[in-house]
Amino acid sequence: MSTRNIAAVIVFSIVAVFFIFTALLMHPFGVPDESDMDDYIIDNTQEETGANNGVTAVVFDYRGFDTLGEATVLFTAVAGVIMIFRRLKND
Amino acid sequence: MTKMSKIVRTISGIAFPFAMIYGLYVIAHGHLTPGGGFQGGAIAASACAMILVAFGSKWTLDKIKEKRLSVFESLGGIGFIAIALLGLVFGAAFFNNFLTGSNFLFGTIPATGSGLADINTGGVLPLMNFAVGLKVIVGLFVIVLVMAYAATSFKEDKK
Numbered sequence: 299m300s301t302r303n304i305a306a307v308i309v310f311s312i313v314a315v316f317f318i319f320t321a322l323l324m325h326p327f328g329v330p331d332e333s334d335m336d337d338y339i340i341d342n343t344q345e346e347t348g349a350n351n352g353v354t355a356v357v358f359d360y361r362g363f364d365t366l367g368e369a370t371v372l373f374t375a376v377a378g379v380i381m382i383f384r385r386l387k388n389d
Numbered sequence: 390m391t392k393m394s395k396i397v398r399t400i401s402g403i404a405f406p407f408a409m410i411y412g413l414y415v416i417a418h419g420h421l422t423p424g425g426g427f428q429g430g431a432i433a434a435s436a437c438a439m440i441l442v443a444f445g446s447k448w449t450l451d452k453i454k455e456k457r458l459s460v461f462e463s464l465g466g467i468g469f470i471a472i473a474l475l476g477l478v479f480g481a482a483f484f485n486n487f488l489t490g491s492n493f494l495f496g497t498i499p500a501t502g503s504g505l506a507d508i509n510t511g512g513v514l515p516l517m518n519f520a521v522g523l524k525v526i527v528g529l530f531v532i533v534l535v536m537a538y539a540a541t542s543f544k545e546d547k548k
Contacts, residue, residue: 353513354514358517365469366469372525373466376448376462
């Protein structure tokens with residue numbers, strides 16, 4: 299066994315131990331640690347935004363900047379695809 | 390991409406309006422039912438992609454000009470940012486929902502809890518859904534269209 303393999307085994311066991319401890323420390327499924335924000339959104343979405351769909355209210359109202367970034371990503375993807383294939387067409 | 394057989398073309402021509410209407414329904418009811426601009430736009434764009442696969446990229450590009458599609462996509466993006474900036478003008482901040490509670494369009498506030506949904510609610514959310522939906526329909530369709538056309542012309546160059 300070379301030194302390289304021994305080092306790899308040591309690093310792998312350290313990482314595996316960390317992963318196992320993190321998995322043991324996780325909270326149970328479906329029970330968030332901090333539910334303050336969830337409760338606020340569930341209670342106040344309908345009177346604050348007027349939308350019955352809470353997910354749309356979060357996406358377009360509470361987290362509007364995130365959606366702006368998503369739209370920018372889509373725009374960039376379209377621009378990149380058009381740029382690449384326009385060049386291929388002309389050559 | 391060349392056009393497919395007459396059976397496929399006829400069936401996709403019949404199914405296209407229904408798929409398109411379903412996509413537009415998901416966009417228009419984004420503030421009431423699951424879905425929204427992105428999801429409904431993906432449904433409508435897949436309806437357009439079905440037409441593209443059935444009829445071929447040459448035929449589709451003859452019917453719809455690429456320049457016009459880019460105008461529509463820019464319109465969606467500019468509309469989205471313009472509505473957000475209107476929140477800065479009429480309300481308190483960027484992306485402020487200034488239409489909620491007003492007696493103007495989409496201004497009604499529903500009762501808290503479950504109940505019958507009213508389409509005239511949500512403030513600026515339906516408008517933003519429309520803008521994002523337009524952007525996603527045209528954006529995804531342009532990606533598929535340009536790739537299909539480039540593949541066709543690439544294959545013809547090789548011959």
